[in-house]
Amino acid sequence: xxxxxxxxxxxxxxxxxxxxxxxxxxxxxxxxxxxxxxxxxxxxxxxxxxxxxxxxxxxxxxxxxxxxxxxxxxxxxxxxxxxxxxxxxxxxxxxxxxxxxxxxxxxxxxxxxxxxxxxxxxxxxxxxxxxxxxxxxxxxxxxxxxxxxxxxxxxxxxxxxxxxxxxxxxxxxxxxxxxxxxxxxxxxxxxxxxxxxxxxxxxxxxxxxxxxxxxxxxxxxxxxxxxxxxxxxxxxxxxxxxxxxxxxxxxxxxxxxxxxxxxxxxxxxxxxxxxxxxxxxxxxxxxxxxxxxxxxxxxxxxxxxxxxxxxxxxxxxxxxxxxxxxxxxxxxxxxxxxxxxxxxxxxxxxxxx
Numbered sequence: 001x002x003x004x005x006x007x008x009x010x011x012x013x014x015x016x017x018x019x020x021x022x023x024x025x026x027x028x029x030x031x032x033x034x035x036x037x038x039x040x041x042x043x044x045x046x047x048x049x050x051x052x053x054x055x056x057x058x059x060x061x062x063x064x065x066x067x068x069x070x071x072x073x074x075x076x077x078x079x080x081x082x083x084x085x086x087x088x089x090x091x092x093x094x095x096x097x098x099x100x101x102x103x104x105x106x107x108x109x110x111x112x113x114x115x116x117x118x119x120x121x122x123x124x125x126x127x128x129x130x131x132x133x134x135x136x137x138x139x140x141x142x143x144x145x146x147x148x149x150x151x152x153x154x155x156x157x158x159x160x161x162x163x164x165x166x167x168x169x170x171x172x173x174x175x176x177x178x179x180x181x182x183x184x185x186x187x188x189x190x191x192x193x194x195x196x197x198x199x200x201x202x203x204x205x206x207x208x209x210x211x212x213x214x215x216x217x218x219x220x221x222x223x224x225x226x227x228x229x230x231x232x233x234x235x236x237x238x239x240x241x242x243x244x245x246x247x248x249x250x251x252x253x254x255x256x257x258x259x260x261x262x263x264x265x266x267x268x269x270x271x272x273x274x275x276x277x278x279x280x281x282x283x284x285x286x287x288x289x290x291x292x293x294x295x296x297x298x299x300x301x302x303x304x305x306x307x308x309x310x311x312x313x314x315x316x317x318x319x320x321x322x323x324x325x326x327x328x329x330x331x332x333x334x335x336x337x338x339x340x341x342x343x344x345x346x347x348x349x350x351x352x353x
Contacts, residue, residue, distance in 0.1 A: 003110060004118045007125040010092055017117070019091040023105045024123065028096070032194035034126055035202040040077045042070045042101045070104050078108065090115040098122035127194065130201045138234035140209045144353055145235055147217045147318055147325060148245030150180060150310035151252035151259075151302075153336045154216045157245065160341035161214055164349055167207060169215045174199040177223035178259070179216075180310070181276050184223060186262040196225045214353065217242075217318060236321050242328035243353065247335070249303065255336035256302045267294050281309060329353075 010017075020037040022029050025048045029039040043051060047069050055062035082089075091109065095102035098121045109116035119125065146154045155172060162168045172179050175196055176188045184190075191199065207213055215235060218227055234240070247255070263270040271290040278286050285308075289301050319325055331348065333340055 003106070003116065004120050005092070006120050007129045010119055011129060016090070017092045018089050021091045021093045021105065022123070023093060023095050023101045031192050032127070032198055033123070034094070035198055040081065040105065042073050042105055070101065074105055074108050078112070082109070082112070082114070085114065087113045088115065090117070092117050092119055094119035094122045094126070096122050097124050130197050133201055133204070134197060134228045135230050137204045138228070138231040141207065141234065142212045143235050143240040144212045144214045145217050145240055145242045145322065146214065146245060147242050147322065147328065148247070149252070149314060150306055151256045152245045152247040153255060153333050153341065154245055156336055156341045157333070157344055158214060158216055160338070160345035161348065164342070164345045166345070166349055166353070167211045167213050169203055169207070169213050171215060171218055171227065172222055174203060175222040175225040177225065179218060179222045182260060182263075182270070182273050184273070186266070190223050190225055193225060197228070200228070212353065217322065219317065238323055240322070240324055242322055242325045243348065244325065244328040244330045245333060246330065247333045249306070251333075251335040252306060253299050253303050257298060258336070263293070264298070277309060
C-alpha cells in the first residue's frame with residue numbers, strides 16, 4: 001500500500017481525510033494553507049530561520065540541529081494533539097514541497113499506527129492546483145450578477161438569497177472587505193492574496209454547476225485583493241444575466257449609516273480612508289467631507305459621497321463591463337430591512353433567477 005498521494009488524488013478524496021496537517025512554520029501557514037488545515041509546525045519561525053542560516057555554512061551541522069528540533073516538536077504534537085485519536089485516524093500531511101519536514105511527521109504517525117498519507121509536492125503542488133482550477137472552473141458556472149449603486153442593498157440581498165436556498169458566491173466575505181474606499185472591516189484584516197485564492201478555490205469547489213450561482217458585481221480588486229481574471233471574465237460574459245437593484249436615496253443613506261457605523265467611534269480612520277479620494281475629488285472637497293464627518297454630519301457626507309463619487313463612477317464602469325446589463329431584470333427595494341430583503345429574495349427565486 002502506498003503511503004504517499006499526489007495532489008490530484010488528494011483533491012479527489014479531500015473530504016475523506018480526517019485532518020489536513022500542515023507542518024510548515026506558523027508564518028508560512030499564516031500566509032496560506034489548504035482549507036481547514038491544522039498547523040503542527042515541526043520548526044517554528046525562529047527555528048526555521050536558525051537552521052536555514054546554519055545550512056548556508058554547514059549543511060551537516062544544520063541537519064543535526066534541525067533533526068533534534070523536529071523530533072522534539074513532533075513529540076510535543078503527538079503528546080498534546082494526536083494522543084486522543086484512534087488507530088483509524090487518517091490525516092494528510094504536507095510541508096512546502098512534500099520533503100523532509102512532512103516526511104518526518106508522516107513517518108512518526110505511521111509508526112504509531114495511524115493511516116497517515118504524505119502529499120507529494122506539498123503546498124507548492126497544492127498552490128499550482130489552485131491556480132489551474134481558478135483558471136478553468138469559472139467558465140463552468142451559470143452566473144447571475146446583482147448590480148446596483150452603492151448602498152442599494154446588494155450584499156444584504158445576496159445573504160437573503162443564500163438564506164432562502166439560492167446558491168451564492170460572496171466575494172466580499174472571502175476578501176474580508178466591502179469593496180469601496182471605506183470598505184475595510186474594523187475587526188477582520190484582509191487575507192493574503194494566496195489565502196483569498198484558497199478561500200475562493202474552496203468555495204467554487206463546493207458549488208453545483210447544474211444550478212445558477214448568484215454573485216455581486218465587483219471591480220477588478222476588492223480592497224487590495226485581486227479577483228482572478230477568468231472569474232471576472234465569466235461574470236461579465238454575455239451568458240451572465242444581471243439584476244439591477246434600486247433603492248430610494250434616503251434608504252441608501254440609512255443603510256450606509258448602519259453598515260459603516262463603526263466610523264462613529266473612529267472618525268480619524270474615516271478621514272484617513274477619504275484621503276484616497278484627494279486625487280479624484282480634490283483636496284478642498286475631501287477636507288470639507290472630513291470636517292463634516294468630525295462634526296457628526298455622517299448622513300450629509302454619505303449622501304454627497306454617493307451622488308458625487310460612487311454613483312457616477314460605478315455606473316460608468318458597470319455599463320462598460322457588463323454587456324448583459326442592458327437586458328437586466330430590475331427590482332426596487334424600499335429599504336434595507338431584513339423583511340424587505342427576504343421578500344425580494346423569494347420573488348427573485350420564484351421568478352427563476
